[in-house]
């Protein structure tokens with residue numbers, strides 16, 4: 087289902103600014119050529135609160151740890167509710183801020199939950215597998231990764247972040263969830279995630 091977040095002139099300009107300042111990419115519209123799918127969890131137990139976190143163009147004051155890098159709010163192209171309903175928050179090829187270094191080529195899939203009381207559900211797993219297949223059929227996608235694996239791309243050509251100090255530690259959506267999605271999408275032939283940084 088389409089449930090668009092606010093993507094007004096302000097968000098467009100903040101996105102273009104982010105592309106320029108962090109990646110050295112200068113474009114007239116904030117579009118991406120998808121090369122990877124990044125799976126996440128929101129660590130917010132409800133759909134409503136998760137959607138609210140992404141809705142506005144600017145970051146809320148509660149995120150000082152990433153606000154220094156840009157005031158563009160975080161978002162992702164998809165948000166999967168706990169019952170498995172898939173919401174498309176923005177066009178698939180518009181850049182969302184969800185993964186440092188790689189937003190210029192990554193489609194993000196957020197899952198509601200991930201707190202101690204709200205582990206991801208079987209319905210979400212099913213929907214993530216469906217979405218991965220749908221996106222792989224539509225775009226020339228090489229990689230499928232969990233957010234916690236993003237720094238494994240630091241030494242690759244896809245990594246574009248200019249600020250070496252801009253990193254956050256991530257654990258979402260967990261290795262067990264990734265293993266299940268990978269098993270179910272094995273036939274799609276994704277490339278293996280590169281070796282971790284420094285190895």
Ligand SMILES: [Zn+2]
Pocket residue numbers: 125126127184233256258
């Ligand atoms: Zn994440």
